[in-house]
Amino acid sequence: MASEQPVVAGLWRKAGEARAVDALLAIGADGAASVTGSDGAVLAWGAFQGTKVSDRVGSIPRQVTYPDGGVFETGDNDGVDRLVASHSSGSAGFIHKLERFRPRLALFVLATIVLGSAVYRYAMPLLVEVAISVTPPVVTTLMSKSALASLDQAIFEPSKLSAERQKSLSDGFAELVAQTDETPSERTAYALTFRTGGPIGPNAFALPDGTVVLTDELVELAGKDDEMILGVLGHEIGHVDHKHSLRQLYRAAGVTALIMLIGGDIGSGTEDIMVQGAALFSLSYSRDAETDADRFSVALMHKAGKDPAAIARFFELLRDKLGDRAEGNFLSTHPATPERIAETRRYASEVGGSN
Amino acid sequence: MNDMSNLQTPAAPSLAMRREPFTFTGTAREYFGIWIVNVLLTILTLGIYSAWAKVRRQRYFYGNTHLAGATFDYHALPWRILVGRVIVLLMLVLYNLTLQFLPLFGLLVFAIFMFAIPWFIMRGLRFNARVTSYRNVRFDFTGTYWGAFLAYIVGGLLIYGSVGLLAPIASRWIWNYMLGNLRYGGRPITCDPRLDKLYGQIWLPAFVLIGGGLVGFGIVMAILMSVGLPDVNSANPSGWSIAMMMITIYAAMIPLFLVFMLAGLIYRAGVRNVVFNETVIDGRHVLASSIGRGRFASISITNLLATIVTLGLARPWAAVRMAAYMATVTALDTTGSLDAYASDLQNAGTATGSEFLDVEGFDLGF
Numbered sequence: 001m002a003s004e005q006p007v008v009a010g011l012w013r014k015a016g017e018a019r020a021v022d023a024l025l026a027i028g029a030d031g032a033a034s035v036t037g038s039d040g041a042v043l044a045w046g047a048f049q050g051t052k053v054s055d056r057v058g059s060i061p062r063q064v065t066y067p068d069g070g071v072f073e074t075g076d077n078d079g080v081d082r083l084v085a086s087h088s089s090g091s092a093g094f095i096h097k098l099e100r101f102r103p104r105l106a107l108f109v110l111a112t113i114v115l116g117s118a119v120y121r122y123a124m125p126l127l128v129e130v131a132i133s134v135t136p137p138v139v140t141t142l143m144s145k146s147a148l149a150s151l152d153q154a155i156f157e158p159s160k161l162s163a164e165r166q167k168s169l170s171d172g173f174a175e176l177v178a179q180t181d182e183t184p185s186e187r188t189a190y191a192l193t194f195r196t197g198g199p200i201g202p203n204a205f206a207l208p209d210g211t212v213v214l215t216d217e218l219v220e221l222a223g224k225d226d227e228m229i230l231g232v233l234g235h236e237i238g239h240v241d242h243k244h245s246l247r248q249l250y251r252a253a254g255v256t257a258l259i260m261l262i263g264g265d266i267g268s269g270t271e272d273i274m275v276q277g278a279a280l281f282s283l284s285y286s287r288d289a290e291t292d293a294d295r296f297s298v299a300l301m302h303k304a305g306k307d308p309a310a311i312a313r314f315f316e317l318l319r320d321k322l323g324d325r326a327e328g329n330f331l332s333t334h335p336a337t338p339e340r341i342a343e344t345r346r347y348a349s350e351v352g353g354s355n
Numbered sequence: 356m357n358d359m360s361n362l363q364t365p366a367a368p369s370l371a372m373r374r375e376p377f378t379f380t381g382t383a384r385e386y387f388g389i390w391i392v393n394v395l396l397t398i399l400t401l402g403i404y405s406a407w408a409k410v411r412r413q414r415y416f417y418g419n420t421h422l423a424g425a426t427f428d429y430h431a432l433p434w435r436i437l438v439g440r441v442i443v444l445l446m447l448v449l450y451n452l453t454l455q456f457l458p459l460f461g462l463l464v465f466a467i468f469m470f471a472i473p474w475f476i477m478r479g480l481r482f483n484a485r486v487t488s489y490r491n492v493r494f495d496f497t498g499t500y501w502g503a504f505l506a507y508i509v510g511g512l513l514i515y516g517s518v519g520l521l522a523p524i525a526s527r528w529i530w531n532y533m534l535g536n537l538r539y540g541g542r543p544i545t546c547d548p549r550l551d552k553l554y555g556q557i558w559l560p561a562f563v564l565i566g567g568g569l570v571g572f573g574i575v576m577a578i579l580m581s582v583g584l585p586d587v588n589s590a591n592p593s594g595w596s597i598a599m600m601m602i603t604i605y606a607a608m609i610p611l612f613l614v615f616m617l618a619g620l621i622y623r624a625g626v627r628n629v630v631f632n633e634t635v636i637d638g639r640h641v642l643a644s645s646i647g648r649g650r651f652a653s654i655s656i657t658n659l660l661a662t663i664v665t666l667g668l669a670r671p672w673a674a675v676r677m678a679a680y681m682a683t684v685t686a687l688d689t690t691g692s693l694d695a696y697a698s699d700l701q702n703a704g705t706a707t708g709s710e711f712l713d714v715e716g717f718d719l720g721f
Contacts, residue, residue: 016702018490018540020425057411058385060418061426071491095411099388109668112395119398127401139452253451257444261402264409265393266670269616269659 010074144207159194231310238296556625
């Protein structure tokens with residue numbers, strides 16, 4: 001009898017009640033699931049399709065919940081699986097089948113590593129591009145205005161450069177902007193502005209809305225060589241053109257979000273370490289952005305009919321003049337390595353040579 | 356006279372205290388499969404599966420935790436966890452973007468955030484309580500917003516403001532909020548740990564922090580002196596040497612970090628013992644916790660090291676090991692048999708977690 005009709009032994013609890021009684025669950029030929037007590041009394045009866053069978057997770061007890069809230073609970077997972085298999089068409093337990101301890105789990109480990117790096121390398125950059133494309137310009141404008149306002153309040157002084165010097169540099173800047181691939185309306189967003197750098201010394205940086213800030217100290221350092229300054233400005237235009245700051249912001253947010261989402265599975269200690277590691281890793285990303293902007297400067301200067309190697313000359317000047325006391329200035333964010341100078345020079349001659 | 360003897364006869368056996376130990380029956384072997392599939396599918400779906408992963412993980416750990424012949428159950432619906440996570444993620448993104456875009460309003464944004472946190476904590480605790488059941492009867496959480504504000508915001512400020520000296524007061528508020536507001540089948544749970552007992556738990560971690568801190572600081576200095584920082588400011592700094600410098604600093608900080616972590620673990624374990632031993636369920640059952648502070652710290656630290664060394668693969672083993680240890684040091688001292696007590700228990704009715712906006716997953720490491 002029992003072999004014809006599978007029966008599972010377990011406990012029966014009425015809806016919302018803690019009291020349990022020993023019971024048997026059986027499914028008749030008509031698809032009705034009945035729970036009977038040890039005395040043979042029927043405790044619950046209803047279509048098996050109408051009950052909710054909890055998913056199998058490891059070997060924890062399973063519950064078959066009736067529509068009225070009554071629960072049949074059993075540790076006999078295989079028994080429940082047999083009932084489900086013979087009386088319902090769903091593919092219940094698919095995840096559990098994946099999870100069983102089998103040699104193929106080694107494959108899953110491999111797949112996790114491969115897919116993890118694929119997501120990091122390809123899917124994440126793709127999402128970043130999508131986020132950038134849907135970011136309205138007003139956001140970057142707001143961000144830049146506010147950043148400059150707080151810098152003005154905290155460290156900057158108004159520029160002491162003469163109006164003529166400012167005008168000639170601004171004209172050169174406009175000439176460079178005119179050579180970019182941006183649309184005319186996008187070009188109007190670019191603006192060069194002057195400040196006394198104070199603690200940040202000889203420096204130049206770009207805000208994502210196209211505002212480029214140049215410090216008096218950098219202009220002084222360059223002496224009369226305006227072309228050199230334009231090389232630096234070309235580099236900053238490159239950052240704006242390629243949306244580097246927004247990209248870095250979204251990237252960091254994406255990586256952190258992904259780490260947070262697997263946080264529950266990896267434990268909070270490991271999560272903290274991964275977040276720190278991701279921050280370290282983003283350093284290499286910002287180095288790529290610098291190289292990218294260097295090449296942009298070279299190409300742009302060449303297009304504008306100026307010395308493409310101007311930025312390399314500027315790095316050499318920094319290296320020679322500032323040397324080791326280069327704390328907190330342009331050097332710390334734009335390291336002037338011999339490789340970098342050589343690479344910029346090589347690219348400049350390549351661009352210049354094709355002329 | 357007659358009435359009194361009638362009362363006493365049945366009451367006498369039910370007054371006997373009985374210790375019911377917690378046990379954990381999960382295995383690293385079994386959990387490994389669940390874990391790797393969780394991680395794999397979470398990455399594959401760019402994080403969406405993480406809600407389903409959480410449900411499977413919680414069900415595995417709850418379902419393997421036994422007390423007096425019954426297990427705990429976790430009933431959260433994955434899609435609701437997903438909604439909660441999306442809301443929390445959006446909040447964090449909004450917070451960070453606002454800080455980035457409007458640094459001038461940073462202080463205001465920070466203040467708004469500080470006032471929002473207690474709400475999320477309160478909702479998170481309520482969600483977790485309501486999706487948890489034992490013997491088919493649900494837990495509930497009745498903590499208020501201002502209770503969370505006192506425990507987490509004022510408590511957090513107290514800890515930082517007093518360099519940890521007032522930490523026991525904050526611990527008292529936090530645990531009183533977390534456990535004292537729990538309900539099981541409508542029955543109240545009280546948690547009123549005495550402050551002097553909590554202060555008794557501060558000496559060992561303080562000693563570790565000061566003593567170990569000095570030793571750790573010495574080691575950091577020794578490492579930095581002998582290795583020397585790769586010189587970034589020399590003529591040829593590069594992205595690589597900056598990264599090397601960061602790595603050196605991080606590596607040198609490890610002894611200090613370990614000391615800090617050790618002190619935190621010892622304190623938390625001691626506090627849990629005190630708090631659990633003064634947590635009373637329905638006026639008759641008392642939780643009991645007997646964590647060995649050194650043992651707990653050593654398990655935590657070796658777990659973390661094993662997880663790092665195996666690039667995460669030992670995590671399932673570590674998680675199961677910790678759950679098993681925590682179960683063995685936890686018990687419930689019941690008045691009379693739990694079976695007899697449970698036979699009267701019923702769901703309180705409202706606490707089924709049917710509210711739409713019950714947000715989970717706002718774990719803050721205060």
